[in-house]
Amino acid sequence: MDNYINTIRVWIQSYVIKLNLCPFASYAFDLDKIHYQSELSQNQTDQLSALWKCIEILNKSDQKTSGILIIPNGLEKLDDYLDLYDKANWLLEDTKLDQKYQLASFHPNYLFENEAPDDISHYTNRSPYPIIHILSVSEVAQAIESHGHTEDIPSNNIQMLKSIGLKKIKDIITATKDS
Numbered sequence: 001m002d003n004y005i006n007t008i009r010v011w012i013q014s015y016v017i018k019l020n021l022c023p024f025a026s027y028a029f030d031l032d033k034i035h036y037q038s039e040l041s042q043n044q045t046d047q048l049s050a051l052w053k054c055i056e057i058l059n060k061s062d063q064k065t066s067g068i069l070i071i072p073n074g075l076e077k078l079d080d081y082l083d084l085y086d087k088a089n090w091l092l093e094d095t096k097l098d099q100k101y102q103l104a105s106f107h108p109n110y111l112f113e114n115e116a117p118d119d120i121s122h123y124t125n126r127s128p129y130p131i132i133h134i135l136s137v138s139e140v141a142q143a144i145e146s147h148g149h150t151e152d153i154p155s156n157n158i159q160m161l162k163s164i165g166l167k168k169i170k171d172i173i174t175a176t177k178d179s
Contacts, residue, residue, distance in 0.1 A: 004038040004070045007128050011176040019164070019172075021124060021157050024143040028066055035064040042074025044084055051088050054134060055101065067134040075130040078109045088132055102140065104133040108173075123169050124157045128177045 009029075017026045028034050035057050039050035047069075054067040075081040085105050092098040106127035115121055144150045161169055 002038055004072050004129060005036040007177055008036065008068060008070055008131060011128050011173065014176060015172050019157075019160060023147055023153065024140075027143075028139075033063065033065045035061065035067040036070070037067065038070040038072065040073055044074075044087070047071050047074070047084055048087060048091060051091070051132060051134070055097065058101070058134060058136075065136045065139050069132045069134065070129050071131070072129040075107070076109075078107055078111060081105075081107050081130045085132060098137075100137055102135050102137050104135060106131045106133065118166075120161045120166050120169065121158045123161055123166075123173070124154065126173060128173060 012025060012029055016022055017029060035054060037050060037054050037057075039047050041047060041050075050071075051069050054069050058064055058067050071081075071084070075084060082105075085103065089098070089103055092101055092103065106125050107130045108126055108128060110122050110125040110127075111117065112119070112121055112125075
């Protein structure tokens with residue numbers, strides 16, 4: 001397993017699952033339903049090609065229901081990442097796979113619009129490296145149905161992060177890169 005994949009797996013376990021930022025994450029993680037892939041190229045065409053390869057793997061797999069594409073190079077600027085993310089969504093729409101998959105975005109410098117740059121809310125979508133999470137639309141629908149009140153998740157996450165404090169949150173994310 002490469003270091004980028006290992007780092008993201010540690011981040012999912014010690015941050016996303018441990019802090020319960022996504023109540024559905026432990027199910028997929030514990031049952032090894034996530035396909036991990038890293039793309040080291042800084043070229044956007046190569047990055048989109050890697051996304052497509054990840055989708056093809058998911059399409060062929062009976063075991064993997066979501067994919068995480070880690071893109072550690074060339075997307076340090078959030079705007080560059082968001083440009084790629086928009087193109088990835090367009091690719092899904094253009095191929096009609098948006099009926100089967102949806103994307104979630106995570107970036108080390110993630111910023112929500114209309115929030116102060118130092119607001120803790122950004123840390124609900126911050127990760128050690130830029131990643132695109134490919135989720136099965138049907139799996140998400142089942143998780144939402146079984147969980148109920150998913151509309152409360154974002155505000156609950158922000159309140160929980162506030163209770164922990166910004167310094168500790170930054171320390172947890174930094175520690176995942178050091179493991």
